[in-house]
Amino acid sequence: MPPRTAPSERQRRLGAELRKLRTRARMSGDEVAALLDADRPRVSHIEAGRVDVPRNGLYKLLQAYGCEEGPLFEALMAMAHDRGKGWWDEFGDVMARRALDLAELESRAISVHLHEPSIIPGLLQTEDYARAVISSIECDRQHLERWVRFRLERQRALAGFEEYHVVIHESALRMRVGDSRVMRKQLLKLIEIARLPHVKLQIFPFEMGPYSPHSRSFILFGGPTPELNTLYREYSTSAEFTGDGHRIAEYARMFERLASLALAPIDPAAAPEDQKPQDSLSLLQHVLYELR
Incomplete structure (x- = not known):
């Protein structure tokens, strides 16, 4: 089978992790090729995610690289033999590769x-809000409903996370998407979701002033082991997935700073009247009142 020309993010990430382990073990590509009874180009294809490595071959590699059996070993074996087939495949004809990769990553993430500085995050959107957002940026009306359905299907991942912590800027609450009915329904859904025990939702208020270092959206995905954490950033025509530990640590510090400046999260265990004053719930309720 010839090398694939467009590997998925999962395939690229597996190859990158194998390259890291090989480099750490100070093994050359030729040594790995001999271990696999393959040629040097095949090793390059494996590390680029363009070809798969057989289960017994991967086992040999991980042992040769000094990767002891444990969480990372098991996670890499699972990544290699998960063929990436999921509900997102049926949308492959209308969704960009980056969107399919994001859905697959969400399905595997632990936390x-x-x-998000400007709109309600996709996993928290109502159907009407999602339709209004997508219709404002996509002109292909023929596929609009399938794009909306894809976004709603992604929301199934929310129940599988051990932790979902989101900091949303106040501007996302006030930016009018659709009419006031759409916005009210959306804000009520935020409150509902924020009461789930594994969800922590905070609002970053206007009163905190400018925060230019954090003006772009980003997502930190926690993997089954720290080595498989992923930073995701989306741009107008592309997306970035990176497992670079230094960048992930940088954005983790950014997130901690944002969370420390944002209003207190909604306490799922407390009754509405017992919520702290000037917290995220009080601001959400205030915006809801203004939308009457």
């Missing part, structure tokens, strides 16, 4: 830390 999520997300910052």
Whole structure:
């Protein structure tokens, strides 16, 4: 089978992790090729995610690289033999590769830390809000409903996270998407979701002033082991997935700073009247009142 020309993010990430382990073990590509009874180009294709490595071959590699059996070993074996087939495949004809990769990553993530400065995050959107957002940026009406359905299907991942912590800027609450009915329904859904025990939702208020270092959205995905954490950033025509530990640590510090400056999260265990004054719930309720 010829090398694939467009590997998925999962395939690229597996190859990158194998390259890291090989480099740490100070093994050359030729040594790995001999171990696999393959040629040097095949090793390059494996590390680029363009070809798969057989289960017994991967086992040999991980042992040769000094990766002891444990969480990382098991996670890499699972990544290699997960063929990436999921509900997102049926949308492959209308969704960009980056969107399919994001859905697959969400399905595997253990935790999520997300910052959003301008719109309600996709996993928290109502159907009407999602339709209004997508219709404002996509002109292909023929596929609009399938794009909306894809976004709603992604929301199934929310129940599988051990932790979902999101910091949303107040501007996302006040930016009018659709009419006031759409916005009220959306804000009520935020309150509902924020009461889930594994969800922590905070609002970053206007009163905190400018925060230019954090003006872009980003998502930190926690993997089954720290080595498999992922930073995701989306741009107008592309997306970035990176497992670079230094960048992930940088954005983790950013997120901690944002969370420390944001209003207190909604306490799922407290009754509405027992919520702290000037917290995220009080601001959400204030915006709801203004939308009457």
